[in-house]
Amino acid sequence: MFNTRKSLPRRTFLRGAGATLALPLLDAMIPASTAFAQTAAVPKTRMGFLYFPHGANMNRWTPATTGFDFEITPILKPLEPYRKYLTVVSGLENKAAIAPPVHALSPGTWLSGAAPRKSQAPWGGITIDQMAARHLGKDTPLPSLELCIERAGFGAFDHEYGSSYSGTLAFRTPSMPLPMEDNPRKIFQRLFGLGDTAEDRKIIGQQYKSLLDLVSEEATDLGRNLSVADRAMLGDYLETVRELERRVQKMDERDLSSLNVPEAPTGAPESFEDRIGLMFDLIGLAFQGDLTRVFTLMMQGEGSGMTFPAIGVRDAFHATSHHAGEKTKLDKLEKIQTYNTQIFAGFVRKLAELPDAGGSMLDHSILLFGSNMSDSNRHNHAPLPAAIVGGGNGKIKGNQHLRFPEGTPHSNLLLTLANRAGIPVEKVGDDGTKAFSEV
Numbered sequence: 001m002f003n004t005r006k007s008l009p010r011r012t013f014l015r016g017a018g019a020t021l022a023l024p025l026l027d028a029m030i031p032a033s034t035a036f037a038q039t040a041a042v043p044k045t046r047m048g049f050l051y052f053p054h055g056a057n058m059n060r061w062t063p064a065t066t067g068f069d070f071e072i073t074p075i076l077k078p079l080e081p082y083r084k085y086l087t088v089v090s091g092l093e094n095k096a097a098i099a100p101p102v103h104a105l106s107p108g109t110w111l112s113g114a115a116p117r118k119s120q121a122p123w124g125g126i127t128i129d130q131m132a133a134r135h136l137g138k139d140t141p142l143p144s145l146e147l148c149i150e151r152a153g154f155g156a157f158d159h160e161y162g163s164s165y166s167g168t169l170a171f172r173t174p175s176m177p178l179p180m181e182d183n184p185r186k187i188f189q190r191l192f193g194l195g196d197t198a199e200d201r202k203i204i205g206q207q208y209k210s211l212l213d214l215v216s217e218e219a220t221d222l223g224r225n226l227s228v229a230d231r232a233m234l235g236d237y238l239e240t241v242r243e244l245e246r247r248v249q250k251m252d253e254r255d256l257s258s259l260n261v262p263e264a265p266t267g268a269p270e271s272f273e274d275r276i277g278l279m280f281d282l283i284g285l286a287f288q289g290d291l292t293r294v295f296t297l298m299m300q301g302e303g304s305g306m307t308f309p310a311i312g313v314r315d316a317f318h319a320t321s322h323h324a325g326e327k328t329k330l331d332k333l334e335k336i337q338t339y340n341t342q343i344f345a346g347f348v349r350k351l352a353e354l355p356d357a358g359g360s361m362l363d364h365s366i367l368l369f370g371s372n373m374s375d376s377n378r379h380n381h382a383p384l385p386a387a388i389v390g391g392g393n394g395k396i397k398g399n400q401h402l403r404f405p406e407g408t409p410h411s412n413l414l415l416t417l418a419n420r421a422g423i424p425v426e427k428v429g430d431d432g433t434k435a436f437s438e439v
Helices: 077-085 102-110 128-136 184-192 198-207 211-223 228-252 272-288 317-321 327-353 410-420
Strands: 013-016 019-022 046-051 086-093 145-148 171-173 294-298 365-370 386-389 400-409
Touching (some): 046 102, 046 128, 077 086, 077 327, 086 410, 128 410, 145 272, 184 272, 272 294, 317 327, 400 410
Parallel strands (some): 046 294, 046 365, 086 400, 145 294
Antiparallel strands (some): 013 019, 365 386
């Protein structure tokens, strides 16, 4: 029997006037009669680092038992359906963040493990996401995405350390913090783009209402040569792009001119749920189109004043985090922290449902979900809440709780994740020298 089927290149794009749309991995990109592992369709490892501020109620985060099949705690309960992908790591400390201006340093030292210098100019350490971007992102249009839901709040500036570490998780070099983007439209345009200049984009915007209008003819031509299964996958992918585009446009079309904005707003200017849901959908789309393989996300700003009416918490997050042992505040704090996990679990579900090279996107991802603070009332940095989610291309065991001796460097976990992703690094930060074989 002769097989004459031709395959598409993995990096096939649909192109139109001023727009380029990457495609998901299709069966047509796998050459006929070729072993899967020998093709460009070999699953790529993807990494995500998701930060929540103000630590966690560790009594409600940390499982009571170690090993496999541990009992999941209340704050982690939303991740129960994905426990085979879940590894909880306890006993970690980040000495790099220990300094009086806690909120000013916590975000920017979480992924570096390097203590910054006292200076108004930034000087910290290269963060693990940027090490990953250099290795995993060298073949993608965007080596990494840096995202946030709100800008840094209280503690954004310190007279000794400046403001370089409070508003970002990512440092490309010790002196180059990367800005985090909170505008979904800018992220959408960064992923897909419309025009090379502002004038180009203005003209295109007047002529077309949708990115897909620009590439529809080429999409139709491509579809004629695909299998039924590939046409269905392509159709689903394009529909996802259109739906996200519609949501971004709807957000932009809001008319706030008639609102009487108070001097001290009680929450974000638009729904936290809508904004973070859109962010996660954009990340999923970027993963699916192989536009990037690395992202960082701050779920709230450090020192956040955000409120959470959707779960009945109308007190500001930061104020609630200073609970002083008061049961009412601790209960509210637990609700906020559980809610963050619930929202994150929704993203995990999305990755579990996205097919990717013989498995799911979750099978091939490594996600770190945690904070650089432990007890928010004490402002301490041990033991840190840390959870790994994802199969890591078969390199992460999952379904276990690991407890290391008190004071074990958090950077050892970062080193471990780098090694599991195939990133050639022997040390992370000031003290990350020993990877965990147990992970």
